[in-house]
Amino acid sequence: MSLPLLLTIWQVLSMIIVNRLFPSPIMVAQVMWDAATEGRLLGDLGKTLWRAAMSFVIAMALGTAIGIAFGRVRWVDRLFSGWLLVGLNLPAIVIAIVLYIWLGLNELSLILAVILNKVPLVIATVREGVRSFSDDLDELGTVFRMSALRRLRLIFIPQLTPFVLAAARTGLSLIWKIVLVFEVLGSDGGIGYRISIMFQFFNISGILAYTTAFILVVLAFEYGIMRPLERRILRWRPVRN
Amino acid sequence: MATGPELKIDIAEKRFPGAPDALFAGLRLDIAPSSVVALVGPSGIGKSTLLRMIAGIDTDFSGSVEIGGQAARAAPTPGFVFQDPRLLPWLTAIDNIRAADPDCTHEQAMEVLGRVGLAGAGALYPYQLSGGMQRRVALARALVVNARLLLLDEPFVSLDRTLVGEIHALFARLVAESRPTVVFVSHLTEDAAALADRAVLLGHRPACIVADMSLPIAGAERDQATLERYRAMLDGALESDGD
Ligand SMILES: Nc1ncnc2c1ncn2[C@@H]1O[C@H](COP(=O)(O)OP(=O)(O)OP(=O)(O)O)[C@@H](O)[C@H]1O
Ligand SMILES: [Mg+2]
Numbered sequence: 271m272s273l274p275l276l277l278t279i280w281q282v283l284s285m286i287i288v289n290r291l292f293p294s295p296i297m298v299a300q301v302m303w304d305a306a307t308e309g310r311l312l313g314d315l316g317k318t319l320w321r322a323a324m325s326f327v328i329a330m331a332l333g334t335a336i337g338i339a340f341g342r343v344r345w346v347d348r349l350f351s352g353w354l355l356v357g358l359n360l361p362a363i364v365i366a367i368v369l370y371i372w373l374g375l376n377e378l379s380l381i382l383a384v385i386l387n388k389v390p391l392v393i394a395t396v397r398e399g400v401r402s403f404s405d406d407l408d409e410l411g412t413v414f415r416m417s418a419l420r421r422l423r424l425i426f427i428p429q430l431t432p433f434v435l436a437a438a439r440t441g442l443s444l445i446w447k448i449v450l451v452f453e454v455l456g457s458d459g460g461i462g463y464r465i466s467i468m469f470q471f472f473n474i475s476g477i478l479a480y481t482t483a484f485i486l487v488v489l490a491f492e493y494g495i496m497r498p499l500e501r502r503i504l505r506w507r508p509v510r511n
Numbered sequence: 512m513a514t515g516p517e518l519k520i521d522i523a524e525k526r527f528p529g530a531p532d533a534l535f536a537g538l539r540l541d542i543a544p545s546s547v548v549a550l551v552g553p554s555g556i557g558k559s560t561l562l563r564m565i566a567g568i569d570t571d572f573s574g575s576v577e578i579g580g581q582a583a584r585a586a587p588t589p590g591f592v593f594q595d596p597r598l599l600p601w602l603t604a605i606d607n608i609r610a611a612d613p614d615c616t617h618e619q620a621m622e623v624l625g626r627v628g629l630a631g632a633g634a635l636y637p638y639q640l641s642g643g644m645q646r647r648v649a650l651a652r653a654l655v656v657n658a659r660l661l662l663l664d665e666p667f668v669s670l671d672r673t674l675v676g677e678i679h680a681l682f683a684r685l686v687a688e689s690r691p692t693v694v695f696v697s698h699l700t701e702d703a704a705a706l707a708d709r710a711v712l713l714g715h716r717p718a719c720i721v722a723d724m725s726l727p728i729a730g731a732e733r734d735q736a737t738l739e740r741y742r743a744m745l746d747g748a749l750e751s752d753g754d
Binding site: 407 | 563566567568588589591593595597599600601602610611612613636637638656
């Protein structure tokens with residue numbers, strides 16, 4: 271495992287560079303424990319995770335639906351692929367600022383900003399997926415006179431799934447990052463908000479404690495949910511090493 | 512006894528978009544109920560295309576295909592084997608077979624799988640099967656539909672000799688028992704000699720029927736001498752077309 275190695279290097283470095291601004295992992299763990307038991311860490315974490323989850327689910331649903339339309343319907347693609355390109359290249363921060371100005375510094379604009387940042391990515395991935403669908407398998411549905419529902423279940427969805435999973439994976443790492451940035455920009459709590467306050471006091475151990483807690487959650491999600499889920503859903507694929 | 516449908520094939524013209532010449536022009540082929548027809552001919556002549564038009568997969572041609580008096584797409588589900596195995600990669604062998612027929616139970620699928628010699632492979636995914644095994648799953652999938660019409664594109668390739676023998680026997684038994692109409696493509700005259708009661712040779716371009724032979728002795732009653740005679744007859748017809 272590479273994580274213990276990272277921790278060891280960190281610990282050794284902190285023992286060489288003795289400085290208030292470079293705390294050791296043990297100190298950070300101590301601060302993290304205190305913040306979790308007595309401070310606001312859990313509340314902040316919950317807030318951030320809730321925002322991330324909301325935006326993730328909505329963006330995935332919306333992006334998948336629109337992506338399918340892009341991939342399947344010629345005129346949708348022709349009319350809106352320019353918009354998609356703009357969406358893909360809009361700086362995340364601009365979307366957030368504009369929404370904060372229009373809708374105010376509130377929960378809705380934050381979540382909406384995250385969604386708007388992620389949706390184009392999902393659309394683009396799903397569109398490529400739908401375009402790559404095999405005519406051969408459609409013929410299979412035709413020759414065996416499959417009902418629309420069976421085609422959906424046996425041919426359409428299984429072809430789409432790997433792309434939705436890929437979009438979920440890239441989208442998730444994007445969301446983890448921008449949720450924090452948008453929280454710094456304007457919100458009433460959450461990991462990013464707390465970190466920005468601690469920044470004003472140069473509270474580096476606090477910042478690292480919060481970041482570490484956040485990363486732990488992300489890792490737990492990745493190894494506890496995403497990977498097993500992918501392995502299970504894509505078990506029909508040859509195992510590659 | 513139940514019989515298979517009669518086929519009336521009348522292809523006025525079939526041309527692929529962008530192709531300089533027509534693949535078929537004025538091809539007529541009537542197939543009697545419950546007959547077993549081998550479609551033989553050189554590579555690229557249009558055997559697969561013809562089979563796909565009969566199955567209603569390819570409808571982009573002028574002319575008509577009637578199956579038991581119905582248009583191809585309106586006719587009941589045929590048992591179809593593509594030239595490639597064409598299994599759904601995300602389904603196990605069993606589920607691939609069941610995909611062809613919503614009413615097929617797990618037990619029925621297992622039974623058919625056993626008949627093509629794959630009793631132990633039911634839970635495997637296509638990537639875990641060899642090419643020949645995949646083809647046999649595809650054959651089982653076509654058989655499970657219990658169709659009155661079987662359309663098989665090279666169903667016996669990439670099988671070893673013993674396996675070919677077994678599958679031939681299985682096929683002959685099925686034909687004798689439920690008497691479907693069968694059209695199968697094969698480039699091996701031994702398949703045709705063993706199983707068909709009529710062999711149609713395609714040649715030229717646009718493709719037409721260059722030989723139409725009847726093999727009157729019933730499949731089960733063919734002795735070695737008959738098989739060899741039929742085979743020689745078919746090989747002779749193929750070669751004379753080559754000139
Ligand atoms: N989708 C397609 N688009 C354009 N041309 C095609 C298409 N499918 C087949 N053809 C052409 O039609 C001709 C007949 O193809 P077909 O697959 O029916 O041949 P075949 O007799 O089955 O050959 P083989 O024995 O090699 O399988 C070929 O010349 C091929 O190039
Ligand atoms: Mg072919």
